[in-house]
Amino acid sequence: MILILLFIIQTALFLSVKLNIFPELFYFPWLITQGHIPYKDFFDHHGFFLYYLLAPFSLDTSLSTLKVVSYCVSSTTFLYTFLVLKKYSNGIQLFIGGLLYISLQFFVTGANMWYETFIALCYAIILYLVNSTVDRKYIFLGILIAIVSMIKPTSAIILIPVLIFERDFRIPVISALAWIPAGIYFYIQNAL
Numbered sequence: 214m215i216l217i218l219l220f221i222i223q224t225a226l227f228l229s230v231k232l233n234i235f236p237e238l239f240y241f242p243w244l245i246t247q248g249h250i251p252y253k254d255f256f257d258h259h260g261f262f263l264y265y266l267l268a269p270f271s272l273d274t275s276l277s278t279l280k281v282v283s284y285c286v287s288s289t290t291f292l293y294t295f296l297v298l299k300k301y302s303n304g305i306q307l308f309i310g311g312l313l314y315i316s317l318q319f320f321v322t323g324a325n326m327w328y329e330t331f332i333a334l335c336y337a338i339i340l341y342l343v344n345s346t347v348d349r350k351y352i353f354l355g356i357l358i359a360i361v362s363m364i365k366p367t368s369a370i371i372l373i374p375v376l377i378f379e380r381d382f383r384i385p386v387i388s389a390l391a392w393i394p395a396g397i398y399f400y401i402q403n404a405l
Contacts, residue, residue, distance in 0.1 A: 215304075216295055219311040223291050224284075226315065230324040232280050238263065238326055239279060242271035253404035259328055261395070262363035266331075283326040286334050291315065293337035300344055332368045335361045339371060343378050354379065355387020362388065363395065 237257060244255055245268040251261040270278040291314065298310040322330065335357045342350045342357075354375055362369035372385060399405050 215308050215311065216292075219295065219308070219315060220288070220291070222312070223288065223315045223318075226319045227284055227287060227324065232283055232324045232326060234276055234279050234283070234326045238267060238328075239271045239276060242267035246272055250399075250402045250404045252399065253402055259365050260363040261399075262360060263328065263331060279326065283330065286326075286330055287318070290330075290334040290337045291318070293334070293341045297337070297340050297344060328365050332361050332364055335364075336368075336371060339375060343375060351379070351381045351383045352387055354381075355384045356391055358384065359388040359391035363392075 237259070241251070241255065241257060241264045245251075245264050249255055251257065251264055257264075267279065267282065270282055273279070291311075294314050295307075295311055298307055298314070302310055322333075339354060339357050342354055347353065358369060358372050358375065361371060369388070372388065375384060376382070396405070
């Protein structure tokens, strides 16, 4: 019941304002659809992952599909945050914690779709996994850390606290292995 109530509040806040999609998150993905290669045909100091992920959605010039993507990412981030909160609290604490998260998300990031919107989702999943007993979670953690580093290289700093809590050095190995196909792709494209 608490989840449903908080989800309604989060949705109402999200839909109450106009979404701001920064040009980098629809123009660069659109360039990908036109056959351009990051770092070869255009440069950006962020990572490449979002450009390829958002490319199919950038063809909608009304930006409606990107708005749906933003809402889904925001809602999924909330869900994983709620699951982490639920592990450590219940009842009124859970409701207040969820409400605080929604308020911070709304008033700090507002209705802006930016790189950190996607990084926050990955971080929320990482936090959930660190606090779980999922089998072979080192694989998921390694892949998620690789993804955030492909979105914004500096966000890979999450590897340090993950290693402190998990003490599993297979995680950075998986992250490094996940970069190999990307490196090969960009090498073949003469984009290195």
